[in-house]
Amino acid sequence: MHTREMNEELLSSLKVNQTRLMEDIHYTCQWGTGEKWGSGETETGMSRLALSDADKKARDWFVQATEALGCHTTVDSMGNIFAVRPGVRNDKPPTYVGSHLDTQPTGGRYDGILGVTAGVEMLKVLADNWVETEYPVGVVNWTNEEGARFPMSMSSSGVWAGAIPLESAHNLREVHPGTATMKSELERIGYLGSVPASHEHTPMAAHFELHIEQGPLLEIANKKIGIVKGVQAYKWLTITVTGRDTHTGTTDLKSRADALLCASKMILHSHRLATTNGCLASTGILNLKPGSTNTVPGSVTFSLDIRAQKDSTVSRMLHHITTDFPLIASGTDVLGSNANCTPGLPCSVSITEDFSSPATLFHPECISAVTSAASSALAELPNSKNLVMEMTSGAGHDSVYTSKRCPTSMIFVPCREGVSHNPEEYCKPEDCALGAQVLLQSVLRFDRRRDE
């Protein structure tokens, strides 16, 4: 049946299969199973770092599942996998659903995975009902969205969008001691595709992404669907503090250039700056050298992730950090950082900006498709009018980069206590299915409206 010929009622009657969706989610979680946190079979986290052996297996599943549903798949030079289901007309780019199959080292079963499996579920619903869309529809699995293994989030949608040079992304080195680069790992697992990673080579009519919220707002407000209007701004910095290796037992406090003490003051200071400026600052990685109980560390490197609703707030934070950290390193008191401290010898500090994602606004047409899809999907629930909420994403998503090249928006569903990047991340099956239903309906609605 051609979507053109389906009225609103018929369209809304196309329904995702909750059981099948949940089976796909948990089936794919056999690759990279993480920490067990409960007694149930699915009560484990995930640890499927980008381009690991486990990620390769999840990718193989994705290719096989989408091809079995009549899709043509291509892999680009960043390992992004595009699965396309033909439409009645194929002279214009597909409408895509996308997300990612990689996870944090101690991640959960929903972040990214829900979005990709919901895309596969969409293909199944279309196939089951012999639906023909006007234009092709696609599902894309983006590579290394997390930025957990190769320290740049959304790196491969960034290359696709022309915002990150291919070479920079290929040369990203894994964060934990190891010599692998994104390129070497793409080659190793057989996902270094021959197609250029580019919106020009693989254009999209639109990009829709379903994701767990990863924060607590929907749950607190008792809402079922978040209509995501944009994503907050963020920057990732690497800070290196250099002092001097010395003996912990023979070097008095004033003769030390203690890089870790300095770094501790900076981490605390970044938290205080975030408090004052009403934004976020976080350190997730810290490595020191030489790493011996009785040697004062001469070198510390740490990450700093700064986020705010407004670009100007992120810029102000960056300004404070680049001003204050060298002062802290030199031994100057900044906001009481030296109270009751013995002044030591100066350290030096270098600050590099590795990644910047300005505040993003999604596209009105996609937001509108999601809004009407949500009201159709929620119609049968009591109090249905009060179950949606417009919101801004705290986390980055590949939709940030697709939005630079095609109309884009996102759908959020609540997750327990807002906890994510944690093995205990959890989204109720009915919420997963509801989100997938909104996703399916958004794509169909967008497809129908394309020629208007």
Add this chain to the structure above:
Amino acid sequence: MHTREMNEELLSSLKVNQTRLMEDIHYTCQWGTGEKWGSGETETGMSRLALSDADKKARDWFVQATEALGCHTTVDSMGNIFAVRPGVRNDKPPTYVGSHLDTQPTGGRYDGILGVTAGVEMLKVLADNWVETEYPVGVVNWTNEEGARFPMSMSSSGVWAGAIPLESAHNLREVHPGTATMKSELERIGYLGSVPASHEHTPMAAHFELHIEQGPLLEIANKKIGIVKGVQAYKWLTITVTGRDTHTGTTDLKSRADALLCASKMILHSHRLATTNGCLASTGILNLKPGSTNTVPGSVTFSLDIRAQKDSTVSRMLHHITTDFPLIASGTDVLGSNANCTPGLPCSVSITEDFSSPATLFHPECISAVTSAASSALAELPNSKNLVMEMTSGAGHDSVYTSKRCPTSMIFVPCREGVSHNPEEYCKPEDCALGAQVLLQSVLRFDRRRDE
């Protein structure tokens, strides 16, 4: 010639060979050569972790060099190597010279190495001059003095002294991700000896140790020889802070249990406590989990090394730490630790004491042997009376443990700017030789006086 028959003048005429000593030092530094810091051939640091392949080669050299000089060598169950040169009478234990051949990961060419090579030089002087000592003399290379790889300093002299159980030492696990234990590494490099590691099995009449000061006091005071009367007290703790892994972009500051922010406050607080209590507190190792830029760390483990002249000060520090750290973890303000901070969720903390070395006093007879040896060795220098200084060691040494079982003392020589546990650690050749001369003369004097 029998030492009994040598008068003071003849005894003092026995002289170490500076060139030969320096050749031995630098020759052995071919195993585990570290970071290059200057253009000269010997201007590199050392990285010879205990029981590494490089340490095995240095040990093989020690066994071969001492056996070639007429010693009998034995290896005990901690890999301590004892080389004994017979005396005229062999019915009493030898007088030993000892130190260690292992180094810090970014250590220098003198810490430990000087003491062992000076022992070998002593054997060469005795051999060259056909000297017969009254009782046997020995040189011992102690295993893992640094505690840098297996996190317990002086671990093997500690077992020898009966202060550390053999099993605890054998089961020590290397600090950097790896599965090796002391026992497995002793086996692997072929130094798990069959002789029990015990002062009962391998008794000593006395233990003398030559070492670089590792601090700046001799250099600042323009002294050549430090007569070490004791060693300050220290304890090593492991602190584990547990919070919750969460997303850096979606978790507001008040919903975080940020283990690294907590640990940073604790590290800063320990420094403030050390300042207030006039002692030292240092963190040399810090590991966090999961280690991803966009995950707030849920777990941080760090080392804390506390030192003070008095046991009571170390106890007071321990009391403050065990009182204050749980308060900091729970979010209570301790000495302004929370100023301008957003209160977050509580973390928990556990503190374990891994190692404790109370303040040590050396033996008057050994100190007196060193004092007269120093005045003999310095006699020819201008202003010779003003070149010695009595002092307490800031660093731990195997002499701490030998002193629990036999008369012990130490000799210090100045090192450049007091810098140690650093590749640029440096001791002038003439100071190395002067120290070795005092060591040789101390042993001979002690040997002669034993029956008095």
